[in-house]
Structures are given as C-alpha cells and as structure tokens.
Amino acid sequence: MLTKLGWKFLMLSRALWMRTLAFAILAVVTALMAIALKGFIPESISGLIGAEAVDKILSILASSMLAVTTFSLSVMVSAHSAAANNLTPRATRLLLEDSTTQNALATFVGSFVYSLVGIIALSTGLYGDQGRVILFLVTIAVVVLIVGTILLWINHLARLGRVSEIADRVESAASAAIKRRGEHPWLDGQRLDDLTDIPQNSHPIYPDNTGYVQHIDMQALNHWATEHEAQVYIVCLPGKFVHPHQALMYISRPEREETTSTLVKAITIGDTRSFDQDPRFGLLVMAEIASRALSPGINDPGTAIEVLGRGVRLISQWQVTPEDVSNIEVPYSAVYVPRIELEELFVDFFSPIARDGAGLIEVQIRLQKALAALASNGDDFAKFARAQSHRALALAKHELPLADDIAILEALVLDKPTRD
Secondary structure (H helix, E strand, O other), X not given: OOOHHHHHHHHHHHOXXXXXXXXXXXXXXXHHHHHHHHHHOOHXXXXXXXXXXHHHHHHHHHHHHHHHHHHHHHHHHHHHHHHHHHOOHHHHHHXXXXXXXXXHHHHHHHXXXXXXXXXXXXXXXXXXXXXXXXXXXXXXXXXXXXXXXXXXXXHHHOOOOXXXXXXXXXXXXXXXXXXXXXXXXXXXXXXXXXXXXXXXXXXXXXXXXXXXXXXEOHHHHHXXXXXXXXXXXXXXXXXXXXXXXXXXXXXXXXXXXXHHHHHHHOEEEEOOOXXXXXXXXXXXXXXXXXXXXXXXXXXXXXXXXHHHHHHHHHHHOOOOOOOOOOOOOOXXXXXXXXXXXXXXXXXXXXXXXXHHOOOXXXXXXXXXXXXXXXXXXXXXXXXXXXXXXXXXXXXXXXXXXXXXXXXXXXXXXXXXXXXX
C-alpha cells in the first residue's frame, strides 16, 4: 500500500500540467546545453553541416508548435465535453490522465519553449559557430520527435472521446482496483469482520472536513499504533462520504489533540472519489455509462448491453476472501480494516441498469444472462446474482407491457419463480 506521500506523488505525476512542465524544463536545459558543449566541437567542421539554417528551423517550429498546441487543446476540451455530456463526468478524469494526450501536449509545448529559448540565445550570440552545430543537431532530433508524436497523436484522435475508448479506460481503472483489493482485502491490515467487534472502550476519531475518503495511509496508522501500543479500527473505507460528525476510525486509547491530528492526516479526504483504493467507484462509473445510454435523450441500449459484458468481466475478477486467512501476510498488524463485500459490487453495478432498463426487453435479457454467467463462479456469486435477478424481474414487470416479454424473462431468471 502506498503511503500518503507516495500517493500524492502518484496523483501529481498524473496531472496534465506536471508532464508539460517537465518537458518545458527539459527543453530549456536542452537548448542551453549547446552553449556548455560548444567547446567539444572542432572549428573545422563548424561550417560544414549547414548550421546557419537553424535560425529558420527554430522560427518555423516556434510558430507551428503554438498552433498545433492550441488545436490539440481544443480537441481535448471537445472530447472531454462530449464524454461529460454523453457518458458521465466521472470518466473525464481518466481522459485527463491519458498518457498519449499528455505526451503529445507536453512535446508540443516543450518544442515551442525550446524554439523560443534557442532563438533568444542565438540573437545574443552565445552559441558561436560550434554551438550552432550542436543546436542544429538537437533541432533535427526535435523535429523527428515532433513528427513521430504527431503521427501517434493523429492515430489517437480517431479514438479520443469515443464511448468504447472511455469505457475501456473505466474498465481498466476498475479492474486494477479490484485486483489490488483482492490481493490486499484488508489493505494489508488485520481483518475486521463486523463493526461490533470493535472494543466498547474505543474512542472515535472524527474528520475535520466533509468529503470522500480517497486514500488511507496504512503505514502511518500502523506506526502510530505500534508506537503508542494501541489498535486502530478503520470504519470508513475509500469511497465513503464522511463529515465531522461521523467517525473515521476508533482507537483503543484515550483521545488527545495531537493524536487526533496525526491520525486524521493519515486519511486523505477530497471532493470526489478516486479509482485507486475504491473498487466500487469503477463499477459505479461503468453503471453510470449504461444509465446515461438508456436515458430518453440518448436512447442507446446497445451501449448498455456492452457495459453489462464489461461488468461481468470486472466482477468475475473479484477474489472471495477465504475463511482461513492464516497464510495472508499482515504488514500492518495494529490496524483493523473491514472488507468490501461482494454483494456491494452487485448492487452498485446491476441496480441502476435494472432500474433504467426495466422497460427494454433486450437489456433485461442480457442482464439476466450476465447474472447467470456470474452465478457460475461459485455459491457466493450465485447468492447475490440470484437476488439481483429477481429484483430486475420485479422492475421489468412494472414496465414491460407485453406478457410474452415477461414470460421470456421469467424463463431466464435464476431459480425461476412460479407464475401466478
């Protein structure tokens, strides 16, 4: 599990401006490096390479890269707007973290900055003939990099903002979170099967602000608990909405002001949910895509049917925690954490689709088949799939006008009920 500092660095590395800033700094260093290295170029070859042309090349790059960057930003904004309007605003964050888009924008901005610095340095005469040779060679390499980036960017633009592309990103983020939680069911802490297992004399710790739990620094909590010979009982997992009157955790020792400050800082609370430690969020966003597709304004049941297939893939990856966990390593033994229940994944994903697609027989048929597929994964899956199957049938009975359609669903429902 990442510490809070490591998680902050991870979020920072995904920011669009961060990669662009890094490329811009690299561009400045590269442009000025020719001044420092010009002494290594023999004067005899300084006039043989055509370095005098570097002025014109840099001028062309400076003007063209500004236009390309502006165009790319407008395309990115349009794609994000389309995703927010036609799918779900929660998915636009993944588009902002798209590495291809970030690399393209960073390359264009970096090339623009490199050209400007090179033109300014040339006008001051700092390079000399030898420095011009180095600048010319580096500029040729930059041109090759720009051409390659533009080709990749053009190929990427054909998919940017499409429903399938965004659904792929949401599925990938959700899959990573589900697999991570399956490998660390209690975030590497001790298992807390029920909140009633928390000792009666434990003291609650409340947050200072209102929002969603985004990250829990298990290392910091365990360090504090070990140092004070105490236990920490987490009651709010990532994704939980909290406020100053709802306990984040309980501790097995008297509460003090410095204790509260230390423990609260170990839990990051933000305005929105995060995909990383919150497997349920990915499934909720996937269900939102299906619900938006089923809205009267869009009326695209095909997308909802496609999303149902993705949901089967995602939930099938969930690892049911065995009863015997003696062989599971517990690095943070002083911190007790509840697990995410499989039932919650079924409810998060299937309930909205069953509600919004209740009047569409094709969606209901695929939903029943999706639940049947999940039920084959074992008794734990079958139990919750059966509950969602009957709920979907009950909703469909209120919306479907034809008795024949209802009969089709009754034939597909898990543990078929007897018709009245």
